[in-house]
Amino acid sequence: MNIQEYDILNAIFTTTNATQRSLADCSGHSLGIVNRSIKKLTSDGYLTTTMQPTDRAIALYKHSVPQxxxxxxxxxxxxxxxxxxxxxxxxxxxxxxxxxxxxxxxxxxxxxxxxxxxxxxxxxxxxxxxxxxxxxxxxxxxxxxxxxxxxxxxxxxxxxxxxxxxxxxxxxxxxxxxxxxxxxxxxxxxxxxxxxxxxxxxxxxxxxxxxxxxxxxxxxxxxxxxxxxxxxxxxxxxxxxxxxxxxxxxxxxxxxxxxxxxxxxxxxxxxxxxxxxEQLRELDEHSNHLQSDILQIAADALNGNQEDICNITVLKKGMTNRSFLFDYQGIKHIMRIPGEGTDQLINRRNEAAVYQTIQDKHICDDIEYINPENGYKLTRFLDNARVCDPLSTEDITKCMNKLRSFHDLKLKVNHRFDLFGQIDFYETLWEGKASVYRDYQKTKAEVFALKNYIDKYAADEVLTHIDAVPDNFLFCTDSSGNEDIRLIDWEYAGMQDPHVDIAMFSIYAFYTREQIDQLIDIYFNGNCPDTTRIKIYCYVAVAGLLWSNWCEYKRNLGVDFGEYSLKQYRYAKEYSRLAKKECIDRNLL
CATH class of the missing domain: 3.90.550.10 (Spore Coat Polysaccharide Biosynthesis Protein SpsA; Chain A)
Structure with missing residues (x-):
C-alpha cells in the first residue's frame, strides 16, 4: 500500500457517506489518484465494491492507534x-x-x-x-x-x-x-x-x-x-x-x-x-512574554520605547554570557546578559569601574549602559568588524602593538586580579567535589611552585585586561577604509603584571611554544629578557590551571567547553615543567 492509498483508506474511515469528490477534498489528492487508489484498495481486499472497509481494513485501522x-x-x-x-x-x-x-x-x-x-x-x-x-x-x-x-x-x-x-x-x-x-x-x-x-x-x-x-x-x-x-x-x-x-x-x-x-x-x-x-511578536503581539524587563532596560538606556526595538537576533553564545543584537532607530546595538553562574565569577562593580577608567581612552567598544549590580551591558554594534586571526602575523602584530600601548598608559583601578587566589576560589565553587583530573593536586602543586619566581620577576602592576584573547580584539573599518582595533570584554580586568595578557592570548589561541615565543618577540620588539620570557611561561601554566578550574565550575552547571578545558589543563602541566626546566638550565631557581 502506498501513501496515497493509506490516505484514501483513512479518509474513508473518517468521512460519512464518502464519495470520490469528498475523499479528494479530505485527503488533498486529485480525483485521479482517488480513483486509482480505490481500485487498488478494492483489489487488495481492503474495500468492498461499494467502497466499504473490509475486515482486513478494519483490523489494520484498529492496529494503527497512536500509543x-x-x-x-x-x-x-x-x-x-x-x-x-x-x-x-x-x-x-x-x-x-x-x-x-x-x-x-x-x-x-x-x-x-x-x-x-x-x-x-x-x-x-x-x-x-x-x-x-x-x-x-x-x-x-x-x-x-x-x-x-x-x-x-x-x-x-x-x-x-x-x-x-x-x-x-x-x-x-x-x-x-x-x-x-x-x-x-x-x-x-x-x-x-x-x-x-x-x-x-x-x-x-x-x-x-x-x-x-x-x-x-x-x-x-x-x-x-x-x-x-x-x-x-x-x-x-x-x-x-x-x-x-x-x-x-x-x-x-x-x-x-x-x-x-x-x-x-x-x-x-x-x-x-x-x-x-520576532516570531512570537508576529504571532501574538500582546503576549505577556513580549514585556521583557531586559528590553525595557535597553529602551530606557536609549531614551526610547520598547516597541521601537526590532530585528532581535541572538549572537553566538559566549563562554560567559549570552548576547543579542537589535535595531533601534536604524542603529544596531548589543545587549549582554550574564550567563549561568557568572554572579559567582564576575564582580560587576569592578567591571563597571574598569569601563569608567577606560571610557575616554578609545580602547574598548562604545558602552551605552552597564549595571554594576547584575552585569547587563548595552553597547553600540561595531559595523564592518572582525576578530583577530591568531595565525596571521600581521594581525597579531597589530594586536600586540595595541596591547602594549594600553599597558603603557599605566592605568590604575582599586581592585586586583589575584591569579593564585582565583585558582583557589574557583576550586571552592566545586562545592566539595574532587577535580575530574586524577592528578590535579600534583599539577596544582607544580603550578603553585612557580609563585616565587613570578614574584621575583613581576613587572609593576597596571590595569591588565586578563582576557586579552584573539576573539576580543576587533578590527573595525570605517567607510573611508581606515582601520581601528578595539579590545572588548573587560569583565576580569584588574591590577596585575601586564605580561599576563600575553600568556592569556597564547593559551586561548592554542599556541605551541614556537608560536608563544614569536608572540613574545612581537610584543617586546625582539628584546625580551630571558627572565621575562620564562616568567611568561609561568603565566601560561598558571592561566591554564585558572581557566581549567573555571571550566570545572561551569561543567558542574551543565556547561561544557570540551577541547578548550582539556587544553587549558595541558598548558598547566606542560608549562609548569617547561618553566622549571628553563630555570634550572639557567640557574635561576
Missing amino acids: NAIILAAGFGMRMVPINTETPKGLLEIHGEALIERIIRQLHEANIHNIYIVVGFMKEQYEYLIDEYDVTLIVNADYASKNNLHSLNLASEYLKNSYIIPCDIWCKDNPFHTHELYSWYMVSDTQTNESSVRVNRKMELTAISKTAIGNAMIGISYLSENDSSYIQQRLSSLDNDARYDGCFWEEALYNHNRMVIPARIIPGSNAVEINTY
Whole structure:
C-alpha cells in the first residue's frame, strides 16, 4: 500500500457517506489518484465494491492507534533571547496559552494521554505539568552540550506508534489523530533556504545543499511500530558518537541522503515554529512574554520605547554570557546578559569601574549602559568588524602593538586580579567535589611552585585586561577604509603584571611554544629578557590551571567547553615543567 492509498483508506474511515469528490477534498489528492487508489484498495481486499472497509481494513485501522507522544523541551532555545533568560521556550504563551499546554490539549483531543516530556534547561518550570496533566518528565542532564538527538534517545524505549513533537510549535489546527496508518515527518508547503530537505514527487524527503531551497521543516513526526525499532537503533548508535552531540534527532531518519519515512505536507499557515522574539511578536503581539524587563532596560538606556526595538537576533553564545543584537532607530546595538553562574565569577562593580577608567581612552567598544549590580551591558554594534586571526602575523602584530600601548598608559583601578587566589576560589565553587583530573593536586602543586619566581620577576602592576584573547580584539573599518582595533570584554580586568595578557592570548589561541615565543618577540620588539620570557611561561601554566578550574565550575552547571578545558589543563602541566626546566638550565631557581 502506498501513501496515497493509506490516505484514501483513512479518509474513508473518517468521512460519512464518502464519495470520490469528498475523499479528494479530505485527503488533498486529485480525483485521479482517488480513483486509482480505490481500485487498488478494492483489489487488495481492503474495500468492498461499494467502497466499504473490509475486515482486513478494519483490523489494520484498529492496529494503527497512536500509543504516546514524546515532547522535546530540554534545550536553551538560544534564539529566544531575551525571553529565554526568564522562561523556557515551551512555556511561552500564545493568546494566553502556553505552547506546551496547547500541544498537550491537542494530544488529549486525539485520545493520547501517555505523554513524555524531555526537559533540561529550567526543568523545574515544567514540574507542574506532572500534576496538571499527568505527564512524565525525563531529565536530560546534558542539555547544554548535546542537542535533541540525545533527548529523544533518552526516551527511545517509548517509541512505538509515537508522536515526536518539538515544544516550540504552535499549530492552528490539531495535527494529531486517533489513527495513523503510516509513519511521517511534517513539513509545510512554504519554501525556505533554512530547510535541509525537499519533498519529491514520491512524497519522499531528500536532503538538499545548504544553499538550496526546501520545504520548511515543522519538526512534528509520527513513527509507527514498524519503523520504531530501526529509529531506536539509529538513535543509540548516533548518540554514542561524539560527532553527533550537536545534531538534531532528524539525523536518525536519514539513509543515503533520504529520510526513511515520507512527508506529510501542511499549509504554511497551519503551523508556526517559535524560534525568535520576532516570531512570537508576529504571532501574538500582546503576549505577556513580549514585556521583557531586559528590553525595557535597553529602551530606557536609549531614551526610547520598547516597541521601537526590532530585528532581535541572538549572537553566538559566549563562554560567559549570552548576547543579542537589535535595531533601534536604524542603529544596531548589543545587549549582554550574564550567563549561568557568572554572579559567582564576575564582580560587576569592578567591571563597571574598569569601563569608567577606560571610557575616554578609545580602547574598548562604545558602552551605552552597564549595571554594576547584575552585569547587563548595552553597547553600540561595531559595523564592518572582525576578530583577530591568531595565525596571521600581521594581525597579531597589530594586536600586540595595541596591547602594549594600553599597558603603557599605566592605568590604575582599586581592585586586583589575584591569579593564585582565583585558582583557589574557583576550586571552592566545586562545592566539595574532587577535580575530574586524577592528578590535579600534583599539577596544582607544580603550578603553585612557580609563585616565587613570578614574584621575583613581576613587572609593576597596571590595569591588565586578563582576557586579552584573539576573539576580543576587533578590527573595525570605517567607510573611508581606515582601520581601528578595539579590545572588548573587560569583565576580569584588574591590577596585575601586564605580561599576563600575553600568556592569556597564547593559551586561548592554542599556541605551541614556537608560536608563544614569536608572540613574545612581537610584543617586546625582539628584546625580551630571558627572565621575562620564562616568567611568561609561568603565566601560561598558571592561566591554564585558572581557566581549567573555571571550566570545572561551569561543567558542574551543565556547561561544557570540551577541547578548550582539556587544553587549558595541558598548558598547566606542560608549562609548569617547561618553566622549571628553563630555570634550572639557567640557574635561576
